[in-house]
Amino acid sequence: MEHSVTVREITKQIIKRFTFIEILQGMALTLRKMFSRAVTIQYPKERRHIAPGFRGQHALAKNQAGRAKCVGCGLCAAICPSQCIHITRAKGQVDKYEVDILRCIYCGFCVEACPYGAVVLTENYEYSDYKKENIYMKKDKLLSNWDKYMPGKKGEEYFDKFWRPLSEDFGTPPGQSVFKGKKE
Amino acid sequence: MIQKEAEKIFETRELNVNMGPQHPATHGVLRLVLDIDGETIVKVTPYVGYLHRGIEKLGESLSYFQALPLTDRMDYVSAMSNNIGYVVAVEKLFGIEAPERAKFIRTIVGEMSRISNHLLWLATHALDIGAMTVFLYCFREREWLLDLFEMICGARLTVTYPRVGGVRNDVPQEFLESLWKFTDEFPSRILEYETLIDQNRIWLQRTVDIGVISAEEAINMGMTGPTLRGSGVPYDIRKHMPYDAYDKVDFDVPIGTKGDTYDRYRCRMLELRQSNNIIRQLIEKLPPGPVMVDDPKFTLPPKDKMMPITHPTKEIAYFILEKACKGCGMCMRACPAKAITGEKKAAHKINQALCVNCANCLVTCKFKSVTVVSGGKGLSDEKLAELAVAPDQLPEDIKQAQQLLVKQFEFIKKGPKAPEGDLYVATEVPKGELGFYFVSDGSGKPFRMRLRAPSFIHAGCLPRLCVGHLVADVIAAIGTIDIVLGECDR
Numbered sequence: 001m002e003h004s005v006t007v008r009e010i011t012k013q014i015i016k017r018f019t020f021i022e023i024l025q026g027m028a029l030t031l032r033k034m035f036s037r038a039v040t041i042q043y044p045k046e047r048r049h050i051a052p053g054f055r056g057q058h059a060l061a062k063n064q065a066g067r068a069k070c071v072g073c074g075l076c077a078a079i080c081p082s083q084c085i086h087i088t089r090a091k092g093q094v095d096k097y098e099v100d101i102l103r104c105i106y107c108g109f110c111v112e113a114c115p116y117g118a119v120v121l122t123e124n125y126e127y128s129d130y131k132k133e134n135i136y137m138k139k140d141k142l143l144s145n146w147d148k149y150m151p152g153k154k155g156e157e158y159f160d161k162f163w164r165p166l167s168e169d170f171g172t173p174p175g176q177s178v179f180k181g182k183k184e
Numbered sequence: 185m186i187q188k189e190a191e192k193i194f195e196t197r198e199l200n201v202n203m204g205p206q207h208p209a210t211h212g213v214l215r216l217v218l219d220i221d222g223e224t225i226v227k228v229t230p231y232v233g234y235l236h237r238g239i240e241k242l243g244e245s246l247s248y249f250q251a252l253p254l255t256d257r258m259d260y261v262s263a264m265s266n267n268i269g270y271v272v273a274v275e276k277l278f279g280i281e282a283p284e285r286a287k288f289i290r291t292i293v294g295e296m297s298r299i300s301n302h303l304l305w306l307a308t309h310a311l312d313i314g315a316m317t318v319f320l321y322c323f324r325e326r327e328w329l330l331d332l333f334e335m336i337c338g339a340r341l342t343v344t345y346p347r348v349g350g351v352r353n354d355v356p357q358e359f360l361e362s363l364w365k366f367t368d369e370f371p372s373r374i375l376e377y378e379t380l381i382d383q384n385r386i387w388l389q390r391t392v393d394i395g396v397i398s399a400e401e402a403i404n405m406g407m408t409g410p411t412l413r414g415s416g417v418p419y420d421i422r423k424h425m426p427y428d429a430y431d432k433v434d435f436d437v438p439i440g441t442k443g444d445t446y447d448r449y450r451c452r453m454l455e456l457r458q459s460n461n462i463i464r465q466l467i468e469k470l471p472p473g474p475v476m477v478d479d480p481k482f483t484l485p486p487k488d489k490m491m492p493i494t495h496p497t498k499e500i501a502y503f504i505l506e507k508a509c510k511g512c513g514m515c516m517r518a519c520p521a522k523a524i525t526g527e528k529k530a531a532h533k534i535n536q537a538l539c540v541n542c543a544n545c546l547v548t549c550k551f552k553s554v555t556v557v558s559g560g561k562g563l564s565d566e567k568l569a570e571l572a573v574a575p576d577q578l579p580e581d582i583k584q585a586q587q588l589l590v591k592q593f594e595f596i597k598k599g600p601k602a603p604e605g606d607l608y609v610a611t612e613v614p615k616g617e618l619g620f621y622f623v624s625d626g627s628g629k630p631f632r633m634r635l636r637a638p639s640f641i642h643a644g645c646l647p648r649l650c651v652g653h654l655v656a657d658v659i660a661a662i663g664t665i666d667i668v669l670g671e672c673d674r
Contacts, residue, residue: 022383029379030317039324051331055338063496073542074520079596081250089521089540107253107344112352112484113596115494115543115589121338162338164353167486169476176472177357179364 052154053162054123055106058099058137059145061118061155068143070094070118076110085110099137101127108162117159122149198226203658205234211308211662212669214643223654228647232640235673243633247599248274248348251633256342258637259671261304263343264297264333265613266671271346272427273609273620277602278348278482282428285473286350291429292363292466293336293345295459299370300329301614301666302452302459306377309449309663313390315381325373328366335359348600349477360467367464374456382453391446395649395661398443405648406641409616410455411665414440414448421612433465445664452666482600485588492585493543493556500541501560503572506531508553515545515554536565546586547593556582599628608636615639615666639672 016022041048061069072094077085084103088096110119122145129135137145150158204215213234219227239258243251255270256263268290275282282290307322330340336355337345345352381387397405402415412419420437422430438454440447476483493500504515504524509531516524516532523539526532534545541561546554552575560568575586604626610619616638623632642665649661 017385022385026317026380026384029376039327051334051338053338054334069496071542072520072540073544073593075593075596079250081246081253087520089542090538092521092523092536092538092540094540105253105257106339106342107256108338109250109253109344113592115487115490115592116496117487117494162353163487165476165484165486166488169350169354170474170478170486172473173354177355177360177470178472179360179467179470180357 050123050125052123053158054125055108055121057101057122057124057127057145058104058110058142059120059122059149060097060139060142061120061150062143062146068094068097068118068139069116070097070114071116072097073116075113075115076119079109079113081105081107081109094139097139097142099142101135101137102132111163117163120146120150120155120158122146124149196221201655205231211667212672214662214667214669214672216646216658216662218650218655218658220655225650225653225655225658228650228658230643230646232643232669233673235669237674239674240633240635243630245629247628248277248602248630249595249599251630252347253342253344256344257670258635258674259301259613259615259618259639259668260341261668262297262301262614263341264293264345265301265611266618267344267346268294268428269609269611269613269618270620271348272611273607273622274348274602276609277605277607277622277624278600279603280349280477280479280482282350282477283474284429284471285354286475286477287428288466288470289351289355289475290346291433292355292463292470293333293343294428295462295466296329296332296363298459298614299456299463300326302456303329305452305614305663305666306449309660309666310381310387312659312663313387315384315387318377318380321373321376321380325366325370328362332359332363332366335362347476347483349479349483350475354475360470363463364467367460367467370460371457374453378453388446390657390660391449391664392444393442394445394653394657395664396442396444397645397649401648402443405645407616407645408638408641409612409614409666410448410451411616411638411642411645413437414451414664415443416441421610421617425610427609427611429466432469433462435462445660448664480591484595485591490585490588490592492558492579492581493589494585499559499561501536501557501563501568502534502539502541502543502545503555503557503560503568504532504534504545505553505555505572505574506569508551508574510551510553512551514548514550518544518548520544533565536562536568543589543593547590552576556586558582601626601628602630610636613638615668615671616642635674637671637674639667639669640674642667643672 063069072087072089074087077087082103082105084100086098108121111121198219198221201218201220203218205213215231217229218225239254242254255266259266303322303326307319310318333343334340336359337343337352397415399415399417402412416439418437418439423437435458438451440451511529521538521540523535524532555572555575557568557571560571602624604624606623608619608621610617619636621634622630625631650658
């Protein structure tokens, strides 16, 4: 009995060895994939969908009057782990608000630290340039980023969702996401 | 005589070859100096440190809250697991515990990170050995997971999502649904990878009996994670010292038998299935509840409660009450806009034209002499003096907002204080055991932060795995221990 098993196994191995069965299986799989839809995108022509709350280039939020919400308390500069935010104030408002983009690590702590909801991270990730000065973000550029990337309701939604913690994080808000059973 | 001549002419000696630091198969900037006799390895000397950024030292100059993004940049292919390791350690140091829901979410994202790490490992390992197609298929699934990370926190690789005392924000419903769909499909995708390489004769020739290490030796060398489990040691911190929600799920620890490269590969493939299983269990059990611990000492205060002061429509003005001001000059020094003037030991005054309403004076004043005047912006000093009331008599919501604002400033500028002492906390990251050792002197920053990085220890095992094999097997050995040099050099 034992003998026959070994014989069968040996024949199996011999068949495997000479028929290239596992390689053919792999080839069949790759051939099947040729007829399925492509998963790649042609980048500069096609863009991938960017989720809301993406941590890209900064913007300074504006209030309804169209002025910067920022008061210049300096908390964002204090929390920044890479120390890339520089602020000066003059005449009752923020004079200079500069972000050294090349130092920034996009942790999003500045958004979290700001009690005034004045700084956001937008979905802009394509800002490479040939000159260092062009990527050194100054106040007017940051304010124009707000109009460009957070128009209309988008800015408010950003603060609702990603300006944390809110008091609902310390409690149980209604409509919290839970598993709702398998979808058939 | 002739023999001596011949020996002189045909003298053989070992060849010294540099492999790396710029070598695609060394997974980063690892430099190996190989002493080879023909094609056989005689000696391997790994040199590390090309990616040293001083994360341990940087941690000493940042508060416990601030140092979190540094851990992203250690093992950048599984940043989430590293974050979790850090916050679990800091939570233990502070003596707080994250709420149930936060623990579940952290475990889910931790396992997602394990899957995405193993996928990248499989992709590059197979690519190194010569199987190109697996690389493409693995990245297809990894992309899905990275998109899910982007959905919850806005970043794909350097996530900075967990926080000390919970997580940054709750997960949306679409996230759970998309992840559930992923776990439905993923087992069939694992089968695809296995169809391609599991029985492939080239794969078997390149991995079976390569880099064999016995269980005893592996333990002695300090191996952890799947690299150790491949040798048949069922050591898994998730099982033996459960953290977060691992004690609430049911999973197996897959182990190998022989301890060769193929066994370690099988181990990781089985781990992918286990992780998938863990995620499914956790999604089903995910409880409702808070995602941040309700301990104001260790978390940022809720932003909406500060709104009575910080909302732009409130038109706040700050005013110093003459009676209460002792003239200590603290607010004058704290004011970034230089709007406060006054003589020593006389009441100070805020120049409303220069004031930017940043609340720094409110935070620094110890005598409760700075007060908030709602709707007072642009008014004259006399009018403000009429309207101003002592901080104790302000409306309840403004009083609360004022206290929280003070807390926010203190939290950010000083950081929450940790109790004195030291502790070591280990967590199971995809690579192995990631340990954080903190020495605290009672201040807001660690006195010493030491990391036990699995990649560093595994890189030290390379000579043991390579000697006696061929040069091409060095590539397989580097792949099988799954190192990331960002973590190794820190």
